[in-house]
Amino acid sequence: MRSIVLRSRELLSEGREKAFQQHRSGTPGTQVSTLLADLYDDVVLDIWNEAVREYATDPRLGGLCLIAHGGFGRRDLAPYSDADLMLLTTQSSESLAMKIAGYLTRDLGDSGIQPGLSIRSASEACRLAWVDPIVYSSLAESRLLAGSLQLYKRYFDAFRHGAMRRSKRIIHDIVAARREERTKWGETSYLLRPNVKRSRGALRDIQLIRWIGFARYGETDLDRLLKLGALPEDDYRNVRQAYTFMLRLRNEIHFREGKSQDVLDRPAQMEIAQQWGYVGTEGVLPVEQFMQDYFDKTRNVRYAAAYFADDARSRPLVYRVVERVLSRKIDDKIRMGPTHIWVRDDALDAFASSLPDVLNLMSLANQHRRRISHHTWQAIRTVMQDRAPTQPDPESIEAFLSLLSRPGRLAPLLRRLHELRIIEQLIPEFRRMRGLLQFNAYHKYTVDAHSILAIEAATDMEDDPGGMGRRYRRIDDKRLLHLALLIHDIGKGYEEDHCIVGARIARDTAKRLNLDSATGETLEWLVLKHLAVNVVAFRHDLSDPEIVLSFAAEVGSIRRLELLVVHSVADLIAVGPGVATDWKLSLIEDLYKRTRRYFDSGDLPGSPSDPEIDETRQRVAQVLEQRSAPPMASELLSQMPLSLLSRCEPDELATEILAVASRGDDQQPTLCLAMFDEAIKAMRYTVIRHEQRHSIGTFSRATGALATSGLAILRAQIEMVGDFAWDHFWVIDPEYPEGETPQHRTDQISQRVCHLLDNPDEPLPRFRTTWKPTSEVEPTSVNVLPKKVVFDNDTVDRYTIVSFFAYDEVGLLYRIASALADQRLVLSFAKIDTHLDQVADVFYVHEVDGTKLTDPNRQMQVRAALLDVVS
Structure with a gap:
């Protein structure tokens, strides 16, 4: 060499x-x-x-x-x-x-x-x-x-x-290029796995200030831009502090990896927090404290870069003249044009220092869907950043509630209030949410960013022609919904359950904002129960009338039902891209419709008195008669449990009955049918097996057969129809995630399921694994949430509900099902809720003699067996 x-x-x-x-x-x-x-x-x-x-x-x-x-x-x-x-x-x-x-x-x-x-x-x-x-x-x-x-x-x-x-064109082009880069690496500065170079508010935005400065002033140096008056002193100071912090952090990541690496992943976050001396506080982990510092820096950079770019991209003179000529007077201080609203220059200094005036301007901007002019907002921002926090007066509170009462441009305006730390003057507890990390793979954003994104998801429903849009538009007091979304996670970061803490804060907030007692009570209830829809829809059997009755009793009225459902969907959407799947939204919709029908008619879906059960049974009988079904079909229909009649479409149920009744005695005992469920964009495999009694190991064996075929199981329903185990599995096929699985694939899977169930001594094939880049594989050190098993003997009469929480692993569901079988527990229903790295699976079980798991020693035995299946 x-x-x-x-x-x-x-x-x-x-x-x-x-x-x-x-x-x-x-x-x-x-x-x-x-x-x-x-x-x-x-x-x-x-x-x-x-x-x-x-x-x-x-x-x-x-x-x-x-x-x-x-x-x-x-x-x-x-x-x-x-x-x-x-x-x-x-x-x-x-x-x-x-x-x-x-x-x-x-x-x-x-x-x-x-x-x-x-x-x-x-x-x-x-x-x-x-x-x-x-x-x-x-x-x-x-x-x-x-x-x-x-x-x-x-x-x-x-x-x-x-x-x-060429400054105008260059500035336009580099801002557009930066926007495109942010779209790829993170449009918000509150990402939980950020790129310290390219995500919003990171080093690239500091560089953007330099590049714009060079095009407009011929200077890239931040000190020179400050001296030229191009960069406000506060922004200069914040950017300098962030620059030093970001460079140190990027150096840390490079030294740790021994190569070029700019993604701040979760293991690195934990190690750096410890290395840099973060100790945490009550309810806040050291890593969460460290990331709050990171988000504080990126937020300052984000705003400084945005305003520097806005200053540099001043609108053409003709545009400004047209806006002024076509404007109209709102009051003595405010004018409004076709696209913007602004404060007259001679009134701007006094206006910018008045919190009621600023909040009133934002309420007007929201009401009329106008943008606040950059010049006006720049003046407000400069004054408000130096203004000492004060107790909000009644006029400010009224203006804030007026802002919350309409969708308009509410979310962007709330982000601006958050930037100026005005929200925390009105709701002091909101300060704790600022940049608060949610250290799990489920949430993609910090608590404050998630809360405002939830409001944005709700206001987007105004133009939604579907059912959720109609429900949002029917809500007469939208300020209540928007306020609940703003503070629904305000209890996070404490040792106590965040729903309980949040409800107490909601009660105090209602008093502070002078809400009437009924509105305050509903606000407190919404915050306390904001997870109720998800728990019931994702973890319970909605065909069980006990579940619907219990939920309806908890909700109490149609008004509260619609508030809670809209809140839940907006909250789910705001968790992160891809979380609000068709599957989950369909479960929420099913829960809403069943509960709403009970409120409207008094008929409890799935109960013996439910008129729709008789209608379904009659429709199935008509289809069977039209298809000249053998006599066994009528016998099977008479043995159908209410849960199957409640949740199945008549034509689909008739097809399943006909397939069983038409089989000869010499054929293999297991039948597996596949169909695409259009409503939730998932495949449903129906596994029907002739048995003298419900074999305890059938579910685990079927689960293993489907899982080793590479399928992700979303939900399972287990029933006995006479001598037949009649099990439904809803699955996603990773090979065909966007639509219906082709016939050759479903035939292959169905044959495998039948073969493995009919040959119980044959070992299962190896579980299929999906290759992932090394950089995406995280060690167990980041799994800070405990694995646990919870028993519920109160929700339903016939079963013990076993809830299992853990980090996901290949083949985990099969191992759980096998453990339940080894414990000689009869399984009736399962719902599988997996997102990214975490599972929250629910199983309805009872002992072989039909009794619940009430003995503490028996629960301890089952809990140990289930926890043992996790690596």
């Missing part, structure tokens, strides 16, 4: 170790990054000098210069950053540039620095920058490393002046 490479490798290794020691000693991130930039400079220049040595007397060398750009030019490198380089050349030196570039690329790569090297003329570099915002943003950070100073100055002066002449 070449001596220059060996020397560079050694220099790089020693330099990184020195930087690591300084980092560990607590040296600020900016200083460590500068040290690393100096190290890269030394290595690159050493290799450059070696590359040009033999051309020292070549006149073509005077037409070359080596330029660092991007992060290398900016001198904020992380330990394993790439080195962005441009070899600038004149036309006469181009052939030499090609040779030297070859040396640089080879030797830098062999030394351990990944180079990004381009060869450009000055005009070519500028031309590319004017059409490509990525090229522009990188070259805006140009820095001369070696070569012709004169050539560099000519290039950079032309680049700076050209950028300032």
Whole structure:
């Protein structure tokens, strides 16, 4: 290996170790990054000098210069950053540039620095920058490393002046490019697994300020932008603090990984929190405290970058004139145009310092669906950030409640209030939610971000033509719903159950906001019961009339039912993308319709007195008669339990009965039918097996057969119809996640299920596993939620409800089912609720003699057996 490479490798290794020691000693991130930039400079220049040595007397060398750009030019490198380089050349030196570039690329790569090297003329570099915002943003950070100073100055002066002449278009393009990048890496700064370089509010937004500053003022340095008056002092201070924090954090991740890595995953969060000395508080883990600091920094950057970009993208004069000409007077201080609302300049200073006036302006903006003009909001933001928090007066409270009463642009306006810390003046407990991490894979956002996203999900229902939209529009007091969504998780971060804590805070909030007693009571109830719909819909048998009756008693009225259901759906949507699946929404809809029918008619769905049961039975009999079903079909129909008649469509149930009744005695005892459930976009496999009694191991065997076929089981219903075990499984097939599974696939699975059930001694095939990138696999150290088993003997009369909570593993459901079978428990119903890494599975069971599991020793035995199946 070449001596220059060996020397560079050694220099790089020693330099990184020195930087690591300084980092560990607590040296600020900016200083460590500068040290690393100096190290890269030394290595690159050493290799450059070696590359040009033999051309020292070549006149073509005077037409070359080596330029660092991007992060290398900016001198904020992380330990394993790439080195962005441009070899600038004149036309006469181009052939030499090609040779030297070859040396640089080879030797830098062999030394351990990944180079990004381009060869450009000055005009070519500028031309590319004017059409490509990525090229522009990188070259805006140009820095001369070696070569012709004169050539560099000519290039950079032309680049700076050209950028300032084209500033409007360049700023538009780089903001659009940044928006596209945020869409990929995180549109909110409250992501729980953020990219510290590319997510919103991270390092890239600080760089965006620099790039806009270069286009508009010819400067990238934040200190210079402050002196020019382009960057407000508060924003400058916040961005500087965040910059130091982010660089230190990025360096930490690089040093831990030993490679370029910018994603702050959950294991790293826990380790860094401990390494950096976070100790936590009551109900708040150290990692949650650390991430609150992270989100506080990214929030400040996000707002500073957004307002800097808005200032730079001032609207064209013609647009502003039209807006003014077509505006109308709202009162002595406020005017409203076709798209914006604003405060007159002569009244703005006094207006911006008045909390009632600001809240009233936001209420008007929401009512008329107008944006607050940037100039007006900038003035409000500047004054409100310096304003000492005060006890809200009645006028402010009235304006806040008025804002909450309409959908309009409510969520964006609440985010602005949150930015100014006004919400926590009206609701002091909201301060604790700010940037509060929810340390699980289920939630994607912090508590405060999730709460405002829930409001956004609800207000989006205004234009929804479906049932949920109709229910939202029927709610007359929308301020109650919106306020409940805003504070429904306000009890998180305490030792006590967050619903109970939240209900107490809701009671205090109602008094503070002067709500009448009835509204305050409903607000408290909504916060206390905001998980009730999910618990019942996702974890109970909705065909059981006891469940519906119990839920209806808890809700009490149609008004509360609609409030709670809309609240639950909005809350579910706001958890994260892909959480509110068709399956879960269909379960909530089913619960709503069954409860609503009980309130409307007094008929309890699924009960012997339910008229729809008789209608279903008659319709099934008609279908069987039309299809000339054998006599056994009528016998099976007469033995059908109410739960099957309650939940099955008549045509589908008739098809299943006909398939069983038409089978000959010499055929295998198990039948497996597949159909696509259009309502919930899931496949349903019906497994019917002739048995003298319900075999305890049948469910676990069927579960294993489906799971080893790669299917994700959502729900199972187990019934006995005469001598037949009649089991339904709703599944998602990962091979066909978007639609109906093709016939050849369902036939293959059905044959496997029948074969494995009819040959109980044959071992199950190996469980299929899905390959995942190493970076997405998290160790068990992040599993901070306890695994547990809960027994409920109160909800239904005939069964003990066993709830199982754990982190998901391949084959876990089969192992749970096998453990229940080993314990000689008869299983009647199962609901499987899995999201990302967590399961909350529910099983209705009883002993072989039909009794519940009430003995504490027996419960202890079953609990130990179930917990034992988790690795």
